[in-house]
Amino acid sequence: MGQAPAMLRVMRPGDHIPLRRDTAQRLLSRGQVAFLAALAAAMTAQALAMSWLALLATIVAALQLFYLAFVGLKIWLTLAGLRDSKPVRHPLPAKDQADLPVITVLLPIVREKRKVLEKLFRAVDEVHYRKDRLQVIALLEAHDAATVEIVEQMDLPYYVQVLVVPSVGPRTKPKACNVGLREARGEYCVIWDTEDRPEPKQLLKAVAAFRAAPDDVVCLQARLVFWNMSSNVVTRMYGVEYIAHFDYILRGMARLGLVPPLGGTSNIFKTAALREIAIPATELRRAGLDPDELPMVAAWDPWNVTEDADIAGWLARAGYRVEMIDSWTFEESPRNLIKAKNQRARWGKGYAQAGCVHTRRPLTILRQMGPKNFLAYNLLMLGTPLSLMVNPIFWGMTIFYFTTRPAFIEELFPPAIFYIGGVTMVVGNFLLFYQLIMACIHRHEYDSVKYMVFAPAWWAFTSYSMWKGVLELVLPGMRFAWHVTEHGVEEDGSEEGAIERLEVAQTASAVGY
Numbered sequence: 001m002g003q004a005p006a007m008l009r010v011m012r013p014g015d016h017i018p019l020r021r022d023t024a025q026r027l028l029s030r031g032q033v034a035f036l037a038a039l040a041a042a043m044t045a046q047a048l049a050m051s052w053l054a055l056l057a058t059i060v061a062a063l064q065l066f067y068l069a070f071v072g073l074k075i076w077l078t079l080a081g082l083r084d085s086k087p088v089r090h091p092l093p094a095k096d097q098a099d100l101p102v103i104t105v106l107l108p109i110v111r112e113k114r115k116v117l118e119k120l121f122r123a124v125d126e127v128h129y130r131k132d133r134l135q136v137i138a139l140l141e142a143h144d145a146a147t148v149e150i151v152e153q154m155d156l157p158y159y160v161q162v163l164v165v166p167s168v169g170p171r172t173k174p175k176a177c178n179v180g181l182r183e184a185r186g187e188y189c190v191i192w193d194t195e196d197r198p199e200p201k202q203l204l205k206a207v208a209a210f211r212a213a214p215d216d217v218v219c220l221q222a223r224l225v226f227w228n229m230s231s232n233v234v235t236r237m238y239g240v241e242y243i244a245h246f247d248y249i250l251r252g253m254a255r256l257g258l259v260p261p262l263g264g265t266s267n268i269f270k271t272a273a274l275r276e277i278a279i280p281a282t283e284l285r286r287a288g289l290d291p292d293e294l295p296m297v298a299a300w301d302p303w304n305v306t307e308d309a310d311i312a313g314w315l316a317r318a319g320y321r322v323e324m325i326d327s328w329t330f331e332e333s334p335r336n337l338i339k340a341k342n343q344r345a346r347w348g349k350g351y352a353q354a355g356c357v358h359t360r361r362p363l364t365i366l367r368q369m370g371p372k373n374f375l376a377y378n379l380l381m382l383g384t385p386l387s388l389m390v391n392p393i394f395w396g397m398t399i400f401y402f403t404t405r406p407a408f409i410e411e412l413f414p415p416a417i418f419y420i421g422g423v424t425m426v427v428g429n430f431l432l433f434y435q436l437i438m439a440c441i442h443r444h445e446y447d448s449v450k451y452m453v454f455a456p457a458w459w460a461f462t463s464y465s466m467w468k469g470v471l472e473l474v475l476p477g478m479r480f481a482w483h484v485t486e487h488g489v490e491e492d493g494s495e496e497g498a499i500e501r502l503e504v505a506q507t508a509s510a511v512g513y
Contacts, residue, residue, distance in 0.1 A: 306350025
């Protein structure tokens, strides 16, 4: 093959383009607004020159091609994730080894119960790592006086530092982590959420993996697993989606050299890389956050409510790579649709924010990421909310057509588009449904297989949640609203069974160290 044009040359370590960091503080750039205005003008011109029905047919055709690309990408990634070769087993350092690197652990905490915090600090204490090589920073919020009071009354280990984040700027997790990063002195930096129960060997595995990895690998992502997955239908559907996402999609992306959007917690970073890609003070001031008033190292976008997916894009644009690590972290799943709706709405809103940010100045981003990464990353960031929002429209059109047979719907689907849509709907939905079944079997969650019949209803629910999240982007005061998920709802006792099933699955598939 011939050499790619210089403009599209994929970045290499040591050959970074200085990043011009953008933030999600504004939704669209001037260039994006101009592009959308030109697109709207072209669509209006088509409708006036031909007909509104012709315009709708064009939109339907574009959406069907989008569906084909989006579903095809997910199937491709799943197949890549299923190519399960035996992992390289790196020898783990001893947990009391003298030369272990210092690791900074950031614990963003807001509106939590005492019992949740007690379990969190107990889980940190059970991690197999020299405590004098850990710098644990509990990040509290100044506006959350109740939680601050609870932590002040607790007898915390000597290695835990408490940092109260001032109520300046958006009240988001990434802002708190940025304040903590300023105090970080570890070679590596990891985020654990308050409900997290990380595998005790996770940090030792990360150290071993980093020592064996190329220099351009600056982040390792562990799998997130719901320990209360078997509680009810909601937790089962949520849990199986997590299995499919972490064991198939993200693993497939890492194996194909693509940018896997990170999962919010249990990301182990090289601290130097985070400092390198940080948002400069001038950009923070332009966005309305004075770093003199709130000192921070802004590696994470304070205004993006899925800062994990967003920072993966920035690492890729700097020429770095993310890999998956064969470790796990237990989390608590929301038990009801109200809690799940708010969490999923935040994810949809944040994905849309990240997609908008990483499509500004597309030629520069193409050069930084490379075409394959640029297309795959933004297809997931923008395609996930778009597909879920458009799904109910096509479901409604299908039902309407088969019940009333209106002629105008046939005009919207000329033969080529009809067959593309039919294949995507029948084959695509079947394969995505089959993916959920495979995920249950892969993780030995056999009792959950029968609950996958609720997948269509779950997809409808996720569409509603996605509409809610994306609409918040244009509502005053809601763009940066952080829907906090309540923890500590489940009774104790379910974690042991979840750990046993996970260990059996890992042994059966030869995954692990």
